[in-house]
Amino acid sequence: MTYKILGQVRPADADNADLYTVPFGHQAVISTLQLNNTSSSSSRAKVFVRKFDGTLADASFSNEFASQVLVAPGSPISLTVGVTLSGGDTITVQTEVGNTVTFHAFGSEIE
Numbered sequence: 001m002t003y004k005i006l007g008q009v010r011p012a013d014a015d016n017a018d019l020y021t022v023p024f025g026h027q028a029v030i031s032t033l034q035l036n037n038t039s040s041s042s043s044r045a046k047v048f049v050r051k052f053d054g055t056l057a058d059a060s061f062s063n064e065f066a067s068q069v070l071v072a073p074g075s076p077i078s079l080t081v082g083v084t085l086s087g088g089d090t091i092t093v094q095t096e097v098g099n100t101v102t103f104h105a106f107g108s109e110i111e
Contacts, residue, residue: 028084
């Protein structure tokens with residue numbers, strides 16, 4: 001088990017973007033989510049944790065993990081989360097304004 005960068009994404013628009021999907025046959029512990037706004041305008045962000053149970057549910061209110069997080073320019077937000085995930089589970093993110101917020105997931109994959 002190694003602590004590492006599990007995913008990085010900067011959504012180009014306000015649509016959902018997958019940050020990290022656990023490979024099948026593995027588990028993962030997401031210890032930290034980092035949100036960083038490198039634009040000149042504030043943007044709100046959402047984080048969804050989507051469970052794989054044969055299918056992968058769409059990102060919605062039922063699996064929203066962090067809602068309407070205001071990410072101001074130059075003020076990164078670090079969320080210490082300790083979320084455990086199984087194979088196929090996915091962390092999905094969204095911003096209200098594209099090309100503003102970069103999302104990073106740090107943690108460990110367990111084989």
